[in-house]
Amino acid sequence: MSPAGGAPITLLIADDHPVVRDGLSGMFAADPAFEVVGQAADGAEAVRMAGSLRPDVVLMDLRMPGMDGVTAIAELARTGSTARVLVLTTYDSDSYVLPAIEAGATGYLLKDAPRDELLRAVRAAANREAVLSPAVAARLMNRVRSPGPGLLSRRESEVLKWVAAGATNREVAARLLISEATVKTHLLNVYGKLGVSDRAAAVAEGFNRGLLTPRKSPHRGDPPGPQALPPR
Numbered sequence: 001m002s003p004a005g006g007a008p009i010t011l012l013i014a015d016d017h018p019v020v021r022d023g024l025s026g027m028f029a030a031d032p033a034f035e036v037v038g039q040a041a042d043g044a045e046a047v048r049m050a051g052s053l054r055p056d057v058v059l060m061d062l063r064m065p066g067m068d069g070v071t072a073i074a075e076l077a078r079t080g081s082t083a084r085v086l087v088l089t090t091y092d093s094d095s096y097v098l099p100a101i102e103a104g105a106t107g108y109l110l111k112d113a114p115r116d117e118l119l120r121a122v123r124a125a126a127n128r129e130a131v132l133s134p135a136v137a138a139r140l141m142n143r144v145r146s147p148g149p150g151l152l153s154r155r156e157s158e159v160l161k162w163v164a165a166g167a168t169n170r171e172v173a174a175r176l177l178i179s180e181a182t183v184k185t186h187l188l189n190v191y192g193k194l195g196v197s198d199r200a201a202a203v204a205e206g207f208n209r210g211l212l213t214p215r216k217s218p219h220r221g222d223p224p225g226p227q228a229l230p231p232r
Contacts, residue, residue, distance in 0.1 A: 009056045009122060010054075011056070011057050012037060012038045012046060012057075013058075014039075014059065015040075015059075015064070016042060016064040020061075021039045024036075031119065034119075038055070041064070043071055044066055044067040046060065046072050047072050047076055050076055050081050050083050054083070057086055057125050057126050058076070059122070068181075068182055069087065069100065070182065071181045071185050073103040077103065087100050087108040087109065088111055092110055092135050095154045095155040098153045099153060099185065107124070152189075152211060155176070159186040159190065160211065160212065162176070163187070169187075187202070194206065
């Protein structure tokens with residue numbers, strides 16, 4: 001039953017794989033309690049369609065070309081969308097789970113979830129209830145119990161290290177193979193967690209908290225010193 005008191009729960013499905021979109025659409029179409037009102041192939045399209053279609057719930061994949069899922073979730077929140085976002089992805093690592101929830105996701109499920117579990121999750125999300133797969137819930141509980149140096153997610157730490165090395169957002173995006181918009185989202189998360197408002201303060205606070213350490217010699221895969229960056 002939908003929040004509207006009997007009307008079907010309206011859904012927007014955002015995933016870059018047509019087969020996945022069609023499969024999910026078919027599954028929900030078989031249940032009269034749901035109505036799929038649209039399909040989006042990337043985050044930017046999901047944001048546009050959510051604005052015009054006003055679905056109850058957006059099923060959001062995370063890794064998509066162009067605007068990724070986390071950036072789309074943050075953009076939906078920024079624009080005041082009333083849709084509840086339920087992440088449906090294959091990834092359950094901290095670098096995906098935490099940014100998605102921080103950006104405003106109502107729930108987080110994995111694509112191997114059984115059909116009944118997914119239907120229940122969409123109903124719960126439409127009723128403004130938080131929904132987490134067991135694996136994700138366990139990961140978050142472990143993070144709360146042992147926050148320590150895990151204040152920042154792995155990706156947020158990588159972004160901060162590149163910023164400390166003097167990289168621009170464009171350079172960070174190129175090195176980490178993500179969009180500039182995603183870099184900005186990670187930086188905003190870093191600012192919030194460290195209680196700062198700009199790049200310089202984030203770097204300073206990173207050193208103060210031991211999240212950044214001066215390097216005497218580079219390690220393979222780590223950000224180099226500023227002198228190794230190309231001129232801008």
